[in-house]
Amino acid sequence: MTSYLAPAPQPSVRVRAPGKVNLSLRVGPVQEDGFHPLVTIFQAVALYEEVTATQVPVGAGISIAVDGPQADRVPLDETNLAWRAAEALARHTGVEPDVALHVTKGVPVAGGMAGGSADAAATLVACDALWETGLPRAELAVVAAGLGSDVPFALLGHTAVGTGRGDLLTPAMTRGEFHWVFAVSDDGLSTPEVYRRFDELTAGQARDVELADEAPLMHALRAGDPHALGAALHNDLEPAALSLRPELERTLTLAREGGALGAVVSGSGPTVAALARSRQHALAIAATWTAEGAADTVWCTTAPAHGARLLT
Numbered sequence: 001m002t003s004y005l006a007p008a009p010q011p012s013v014r015v016r017a018p019g020k021v022n023l024s025l026r027v028g029p030v031q032e033d034g035f036h037p038l039v040t041i042f043q044a045v046a047l048y049e050e051v052t053a054t055q056v057p058v059g060a061g062i063s064i065a066v067d068g069p070q071a072d073r074v075p076l077d078e079t080n081l082a083w084r085a086a087e088a089l090a091r092h093t094g095v096e097p098d099v100a101l102h103v104t105k106g107v108p109v110a111g112g113m114a115g116g117s118a119d120a121a122a123t124l125v126a127c128d129a130l131w132e133t134g135l136p137r138a139e140l141a142v143v144a145a146g147l148g149s150d151v152p153f154a155l156l157g158h159t160a161v162g163t164g165r166g167d168l169l170t171p172a173m174t175r176g177e178f179h180w181v182f183a184v185s186d187d188g189l190s191t192p193e194v195y196r197r198f199d200e201l202t203a204g205q206a207r208d209v210e211l212a213d214e215a216p217l218m219h220a221l222r223a224g225d226p227h228a229l230g231a232a233l234h235n236d237l238e239p240a241a242l243s244l245r246p247e248l249e250r251t252l253t254l255a256r257e258g259g260a261l262g263a264v265v266s267g268s269g270p271t272v273a274a275l276a277r278s279r280q281h282a283l284a285i286a287a288t289w290t291a292e293g294a295a296d297t298v299w300c301t302t303a304p305a306h307g308a309r310l311l312t
């Protein structure tokens with residue numbers, strides 16, 4: 001008698017990494033390398049990207065599949081930041097870049113919430129575990145910074161001060177939990193385009209960024225005071241995002257009329273973030289945005305959230 005054995009499942013690793021909101025984003029004048037010096041306070045939100053990395057035969061190379069809301073808007077080739085993260089880690093550690101990546105999107109695409117950066121951070125942690133390359137977090141952060149300015153923060157999570165391009169991070173102390181609601185547009189904004197508009201609006205003469213400007217916001221975080229935090233929200237890219245998407249002004253106004261403690265464009269937009277008093281209040285703001293047609297989708301969540309973390 002012949003017996004058949006099912007093939008053993010390939011080893012795989014699952015990692016989750018968060019999206020972010022910039023509580024404050026201060027942008028200096030463009031430098032010769034085309035980047036802008038930043039002082040920013042990142043906060044990770046409990047909307048996660050999930051990446052599963054599965055072993056494949058030697059020489060099979062990298063492949064990628066994506067599901068979740070807005071998955072159809074994500075490239076499935078080497079331009080995908082998760083793909084580039086696997087490649088970068090393989091190059092850095094001298095292993096062969098062989099892996100099947102599966103990404104489940106939980107962060108808005110091209111929304112100024114660093115969903116692609118979270119994919120890259122999750123992929124670095126997943127491939128590091130799958131390939132048993134054992135890089136310390138500090139070294140993973142160096143590889144992360146080479147992939148994009150927001151990738152190191154997606155590794156770290158929680159709340160942090162970012163300087164340089166936003167990639168030099170110092171953890172910030174916070175107390176308590178904050179309730180956020182996000183107005184998400186199906187039509188994303190390109191980060192480089194928003195920075196270009198910022199350069200036009202400031203005629204290349206933006207004020208130098210100062211960490212001291214963040215004192216009220218840092219105090220609000222340490223005190224766990226959502227009212228003070230709402231008053232301190234700030235985004236230097238907001239005028240540029242509003243000039244490219246004037247309708248976002250109404251989204252901000254609706255949140256403020258709904259009693260939001262603060263409302264701001266998230267990162268380079270077009271997502272609008274509103275800070276609420278409670279989960280009920282967040283749901284009420286979300287309902288107003290939906291009723292007024294101010295967003296294609298609304299997402300309620302809490303913060304701060306953890307950084308890239310192994311699930312299995």
Ligand code: C5P
Nearest residue numbers: 034035036038148149150165191192195
């Ligand atoms: O680093 P990342 O790939 O996320 O940056 C995307 C684009 O955003 C850059 O090519 C640059 O145009 C702009 N950028 C910038 N200054 C920063 C971060 C990003 O001008 N500090």
